[in-house]
Amino acid sequence: MATLSYKIAVLVFLENTAGEHLLLLRAKPPNLGIWSPIGGKLEMETGESPFECAVRETYEETGLRVDASALHLFAMIAEKAYEGQSHWLMFLFRCTVPLPGLPPAIAEGKFGFFSRAAIDALPIPDTDRTALWPTYDRYRNHFVALKADCAPGKPIVVEVEQITPPPAHRVT
DSSP states (O other), X not given: XXXXXXXXXXXXXXXXXXXXXXXXEESSSSSTTSEEOEEEEOXXXXXXXXXXXXXXXXXXXXXXXXXXXXXXXXXEEEEEEXXXXXXXXXXXXXXOSOBSSOOOOBTTEEEEEXXXXXXXXXXXXXXXXXXXXXXXXXXXXXXXXXXXXXXXXXXXXXXXXXXXXOOSOOOO
16 A cells, blocks of 8 residues: 655635625646635645745735734544545634635635535545535534545545543543
8 A cells, every 4th residue: 555645735615795605716736627615735844834825825815915813723633544645734724814805816726715515516536525614614613623534535534532621521
């Protein structure tokens, strides 16, 4: 069995003042030709943190300048064997600053704003449909750690590893 590399990246969920979500129609792999939130890989050679990466990617892709205080880390998901190519550790952020307008197209693709209901009808990655958007819907104001088995040829299996804050019960 071949050893797969591990990649670390962020996704940033942004909205406009009407509550519509910004998505990027990707012009490059991964996810070529389908819609997804903005994001990118951590610059590991510089020791970049997930928050620093989310701040940088938000500016590079949309022109919106934010600092870490405008970002809420709501999920971490370990995707095993994504597209059979590599493993991904993804940090999912919700930006609390609305975008004033649609950003211009960039080398990675073109942007669109969509209602949450409209996103379900778009061509989006299977993992986004089965894991990321349901996670956003349920946990965007909390924090959850997930793992997903994305091996090709099998249904994607997503498991919750931890939810913060934990359910309201005390063990003494």
